[in-house]
Amino acid sequence: MTIRFSILFLSIFAISFTAQSAEPLLGEGKEEKTDSCLFREGEDGYDLWLRYARVENESLLKLYRERLKKITLNPSTPTLQAVKSELLIALDGMLAIEPEFIDSGYQSSGVVIGLPEKFPDINVHVSKEELNLLGNEGFIIRETKDKSLIVTANTDIGLLYGVFRLLNTIQQEQALSEINIIEAPKTKIRILNHWDNLDRNVERGYAGFSLWDWFRLPDVIHQRYIDYARANASIGINGTVLTNVNANAQILTPVYLEKVAALADAFRPYGLKVYLTARFSAPIDLGKLPVADPLDPQVQEWWNKKVEEIYTYVPDFGGFLVKANSEGQPGPQDYKRSHAEGANMLADAVAPHGGIVMWRAFVYDQNVPEDRTKQAYNEFKPLDGVFRDNVIVQVKNGPLDFQPREPFHPLFGALEESNLMMEFQITQEYLGFSTHLVYLAPLFEECLQADTHAKGQGTTVAKSIDGSLHGQKLTGIAGVSNIGTDRNWTGHPFGQANWYAFGRMAWDPYLASERIADEWIKMTFTKDPAFVKPVTEMMLNSREACVNYMTPLGLHHIMARGHHHGPGPWVSGGRPDWTALYYHRANTDSIGFNRTSSGSNATGQYFKPVAEIFDDINTCPEEYLLWFHRVPWDYKMKSGNTLWNEMALHYQKGVEDVRNMQKTWNFMESFIDKERFMYVKSLLQIQEREAVWWRNSCLLYFQTFSNMPLPEGVEESYKPLEFYLKINEIYMPGHH
Numbered sequence: 182m183t184i185r186f187s188i189l190f191l192s193i194f195a196i197s198f199t200a201q202s203a204e205p206l207l208g209e210g211k212e213e214k215t216d217s218c219l220f221r222e223g224e225d226g227y228d229l230w231l232r233y234a235r236v237e238n239e240s241l242l243k244l245y246r247e248r249l250k251k252i253t254l255n256p257s258t259p260t261l262q263a264v265k266s267e268l269l270i271a272l273d274g275m276l277a278i279e280p281e282f283i284d285s286g287y288q289s290s291g292v293v294i295g296l297p298e299k300f301p302d303i304n305v306h307v308s309k310e311e312l313n314l315l316g317n318e319g320f321i322i323r324e325t326k327d328k329s330l331i332v333t334a335n336t337d338i339g340l341l342y343g344v345f346r347l348l349n350t351i352q353q354e355q356a357l358s359e360i361n362i363i364e365a366p367k368t369k370i371r372i373l374n375h376w377d378n379l380d381r382n383v384e385r386g387y388a389g390f391s392l393w394d395w396f397r398l399p400d401v402i403h404q405r406y407i408d409y410a411r412a413n414a415s416i417g418i419n420g421t422v423l424t425n426v427n428a429n430a431q432i433l434t435p436v437y438l439e440k441v442a443a444l445a446d447a448f449r450p451y452g453l454k455v456y457l458t459a460r461f462s463a464p465i466d467l468g469k470l471p472v473a474d475p476l477d478p479q480v481q482e483w484w485n486k487k488v489e490e491i492y493t494y495v496p497d498f499g500g501f502l503v504k505a506n507s508e509g510q511p512g513p514q515d516y517k518r519s520h521a522e523g524a525n526m527l528a529d530a531v532a533p534h535g536g537i538v539m540w541r542a543f544v545y546d547q548n549v550p551e552d553r554t555k556q557a558y559n560e561f562k563p564l565d566g567v568f569r570d571n572v573i574v575q576v577k578n579g580p581l582d583f584q585p586r587e588p589f590h591p592l593f594g595a596l597e598e599s600n601l602m603m604e605f606q607i608t609q610e611y612l613g614f615s616t617h618l619v620y621l622a623p624l625f626e627e628c629l630q631a632d633t634h635a636k637g638q639g640t641t642v643a644k645s646i647d648g649s650l651h652g653q654k655l656t657g658i659a660g661v662s663n664i665g666t667d668r669n670w671t672g673h674p675f676g677q678a679n680w681y682a683f684g685r686m687a688w689d690p691y692l693a694s695e696r697i698a699d700e701w702i703k704m705t706f707t708k709d710p711a712f713v714k715p716v717t718e719m720m721l722n723s724r725e726a727c728v729n730y731m732t733p734l735g736l737h738h739i740m741a742r743g744h745h746h747g748p749g750p751w752v753s754g755g756r757p758d759w760t761a762l763y764y765h766r767a768n769t770d771s772i773g774f775n776r777t778s779s780g781s782n783a784t785g786q787y788f789k790p791v792a793e794i795f796d797d798i799n800t801c802p803e804e805y806l807l808w809f810h811r812v813p814w815d816y817k818m819k820s821g822n823t824l825w826n827e828m829a830l831h832y833q834k835g836v837e838d839v840r841n842m843q844k845t846w847n848f849m850e851s852f853i854d855k856e857r858f859m860y861v862k863s864l865l866q867i868q869e870r871e872a873v874w875w876r877n878s879c880l881l882y883f884q885t886f887s888n889m890p891l892p893e894g895v896e897e898s899y900k901p902l903e904f905y906l907k908i909n910e911i912y913m914p915g916h917h
């Protein structure tokens with residue numbers, strides 16, 4: 182099987198370059214095929230949600246086989262060749278058939294995949310209005326009156342997305358009769374941000390090294406690049422930023438651009454555009470100019486030329502992602518220019534080529550005497566409306582930094598005249614790295630469904646980023662990737678669910694976490710309800726478990742210094758806004774950061790009534806209590822417990838929830854392959870141990886302030902605080 186698919190895949194790319202298959206393909210692993218099921222003894226997780234396991238329902242299998250044995254599809258472009266090879270893999274796996282492909286002609290009762298302009302008969306079944314709704318990436322899957330199944334779109338990429346959706350429907354064993362799906366993505370840019378360095382270390386990467394084998398590029402095109410593009414296309418991700426936001430200007434030199442071009446060629450059939458990070462000082466670093474001042478004509482000229490050069494390598498280059506004047510990165514403020522002046526200068530360089538600039542709002546400075554969580558809003562709100570049309574401001578979901586729980590960022594809803602996109606972190610820098618099972622969709626959903634009240638009730642964050650609130654034309658969602666060279670891509674098998682969920686929610690920010698988990702489990706493990714139901718529940722609860730054992734009740738930024746692995750509520754000294762003390766401010770009376778109108782007034786950055794709700798300790802949701810309020814240890818919580826007891830009980834609950842996850846998982850052994858079962862089981866052991874580590878460290882430490890005993894039901898630590906304080910810094914991935 183492997184060899185046959187190699188040939189197929191490679192034929193797609195033979196047009197533009199010579200490809201070599203250096204790594205095994207999807208579908209590896211010991212397989213034992215029977216007619217009705219595909220049982221895999223050892224699965225290493227490489228196949229992701231594209232395992233294409235055999236359909237188990239006999240009657241559906243028959244219907245599918247009948248339906249898909251003949252497919253009209255003219256593979257006249259690299260994208261349509263990709264469609265064809267995907268169908269061959271998928272239908273071999275799911276139905277054990279090799280369909281007959283017909284280049285032209287409309288067949289009633291068969292399957293037709295094509296653009297209406299190529300297959301005029303499709304127009305009988307699809308209206309112009311419907312096609313208008315689809316834009317460049319949407320699709321229609323429809324069973325027509327004459328019982329043919331059509332997949333149509335305005336572009337080849339739309340067809341590819343449509344076919345992936347069709348395959349997804351079969352993977353979930355849903356009926357095709359009367360199927361009628363019309364879908365278009367709700368955001369334009371759905372993009373992964375790789376924080377990958379040129380030496381292949383991945384900043385905050387916990388799944389091995391960078392996928393991009395710069396040393397062997399452009400000659401060697403690993404099969405993994407293509408499988409990466411397939412996986413992204415299958416969930417509608419249409420862009421990838423190859424390099425770290427803490428940027429290295431070398432990526433903009435010809436030696437690297439040639440390599441970037443090879444990746445772009447490999448990804449192009451799958452609709453995946455390549456973007457790069459731009460180091461703001463590149464005109465100095467590479468161009469030997471004395472300054473990088475955005476208003477200096479020489480600097481503008483340098484970027485114009487550089488961009489022109491990039492487009493000679495990558496004609497459909499997407500544009501730049503920029504981190505400027507943040508955490509030591511150079512930027513326009515080095516020359517007393519604003520973020521808008523910096524962004525617009527780059528935007529003018531890429532505009533003639535159709536490129537965009539994603540300018541990050543993650544800016545803060547220890548020299549600014551202001552609550553760090555307020556600084557981005559203070560910088561960017563006054564610049565609203567000043568950015569060029571091809572600039573999009575990229576805002577992290579919360580105002581601090583990807584914590585297990587944060588309130589939504591006050592810039593959502595507040596930027597009315599500038600394009601605005603979301604940045605989520607898929608890699609679990611603050612949620613247990615790739616050893617903790619934490620399903621992030623509930624975190625994404627909580628933020629997307631938060632009500633900004635920017636234009637009254639119901640103006641959710643989702644509406645502020647899909648353009649429906651303020652009518653922005655350029656919209657998007659970025660996710661900091663959790664992918665690396667680990668055989669299973671994400672380190673933790675359940676980390677794959679976070680990549681999957683990110684893509685699904687970028688396509689449709691209104692999707693529910695539960696539905697996404699259900700889809701993912703069925704495609705990744707098994708459709709057996711006795712597995713799907715408990716594992717869905719386990720996943721849905723896992724993020725709250727993590728919040729509980731790490732940062733309950735609005736605590737934040739109490740992780741270890743530098744590598745951020747494990748607890749560090751005692752971290753002090755050095756730059757204050759990188760310590761834990763700056764954020765929890767515990768003393769013998771109270772704990773928490775007063776961000777109300779009597780404190781830093783961060784609450785004032787929100788619209789009413791959100792501002793008032795957060796401002797008042799009686800109405801502030803308890804999950805954000807210590808984020809916004811300074812609270813005495815004996816404060817009475819809604820449950821009747823004191824704050825101290827409540828905090829301790831939350832920590833305990835986090836640990837117990839992980840133990841329950843272990844119990845759930847132990848029952849799952851008979852449903853799936855041994856390899857993934859055992860691997861997840863071992864990882865859950867680590868998670869339990871580290872949940873206890875977090876609980877004990879935080880409670881022992883905070884107890885030195887509260888001076889209160891642990892309430893009943895909370896386990897005492899066997900080890901003293903000194904033990905935890907002394908846990909040595911050991912090498913941690915993602916940090917160096």
Ligand code: BDP
Binds near residue numbers: 504
């Ligand atoms: C922080 C990470 C740091 C990133 C930064 C960013 O610790 O490595 O460079 O975010 O988003 O959370 O730029």
